[in-house]
Amino acid sequence: NKILYKDQIMERTNIVDIEDRGYQFGDGIYEVIGVYDGEPLMMDEHMERLARSARELKLPLPASISELKNKLMQLVEANGLEEGIIYMQVSRGTAPRFHEFPDPKTPAVTIAYTREEARESDVEVRGASAVLAEDIRWLRCDIKTLNLLPNVMAKQKAVENNAVEAILHRGDIVTEASASNVFIVKDGELYTHPANHYILNGITRRKIIDLCGALHLTVHEESFTVDELLNADEVFVSATKLDIIPILKIGGDTIGSGDPGEITGKIVQAFRSLYK
Numbered sequence: 001n002k003i004l005y006k007d008q009i010m011e012r013t014n015i016v017d018i019e020d021r022g023y024q025f026g027d028g029i030y031e032v033i034g035v036y037d038g039e040p041l042m043m044d045e046h047m048e049r050l051a052r053s054a055r056e057l058k059l060p061l062p063a064s065i066s067e068l069k070n071k072l073m074q075l076v077e078a079n080g081l082e083e084g085i086i087y088m089q090v091s092r093g094t095a096p097r098f099h100e101f102p103d104p105k106t107p108a109v110t111i112a113y114t115r116e117e118a119r120e121s122d123v124e125v126r127g128a129s130a131v132l133a134e135d136i137r138w139l140r141c142d143i144k145t146l147n148l149l150p151n152v153m154a155k156q157k158a159v160e161n162n163a164v165e166a167i168l169h170r171g172d173i174v175t176e177a178s179a180s181n182v183f184i185v186k187d188g189e190l191y192t193h194p195a196n197h198y199i200l201n202g203i204t205r206r207k208i209i210d211l212c213g214a215l216h217l218t219v220h221e222e223s224f225t226v227d228e229l230l231n232a233d234e235v236f237v238s239a240t241k242l243d244i245i246p247i248l249k250i251g252g253d254t255i256g257s258g259d260p261g262e263i264t265g266k267i268v269q270a271f272r273s274l275y276k
């Protein structure tokens with residue numbers, strides 16, 4: 001089990017065993033935690049979600065959540081990280097390659113490192129575009145697993161179209177985006193897909209729902225269609241470190257007025273005040 005410090009990341013080729021189950025099967029889980037001014041944001045929520053992902057996959061964590069948290073705090077301090085992310089993953093360990101779980105005594109392999117990332121200057125204010133992509137993932141998207149190939153394919157489609165995100169839909173229903181959750185605003189109220197097995201229940205998503213309570217904004221955790229997405233007054237996506245990005249165009253369609261919306265702006269302000 002390794003905590004990687006800044007200067008060790010370069011040696012990463014030495015750290016993956018060919019028979020690490022994360023490497024061979026994607027058999028593992030991960031978290032990405034934002035760090036602002038040296039402080040991890042919503043660390044407890046991320047670690048609770050890690051514990052849930054572990055339970056759902058019957059993957060025993062190598063240490064208690066509070067021990068893992070302490071290690072991550074030490075890592076941030078040792079690296080002097082001010083702005084960026086902590087990446088942490090836990091795989092089911094290293095064992096001869098058979099699909100079934102290895103011997104229960106096989107220790108999980110836990111790796112964490114930090115990455116400096118400048119604060120996105122004004123994309124929250126400027127907004128960006130998105131594309132649509134069919135959601136071809138499995139039916140346990142609520143677990144934050146290392147299996148991200150459909151997400152990778154969708155994000156690549158976005159990048160090839162100069163977009164920040166690919167908004168995913170299963171048939172008519174919008175689920176989430178390749179690496180973020182999706183909200184729409186219609187007639188002053190917000191809608192986002194319910195937190196079930198079709199989406200990852202984002203920590204940023206949950207915080208936005210809380211903040212909306214304080215802002216007296218109504219949020220419906222209800223699914224909506226692609227048509228409703230394209231005809232929304234405002235659309236935004238949310239995720240760790242990316243925070244909140246207003247979506248002004250989806251494919252060829254302009255959303256609302258084509259400018260970042262007023263309600264999105266209020267939520268961006270409220271979210272920023274968590275760390276500014």
Ligand code: PDD
Nearest residue numbers: 032178179180181200202203204239240
């Ligand atoms: N992804 N949905 C998906 C599919 C995601 O991968 C993510 C985050 C989210 C937003 O979750 P949160 O608000 O807890 O970050 C929703 C991370 C950032 C990643 O894979 O890099």
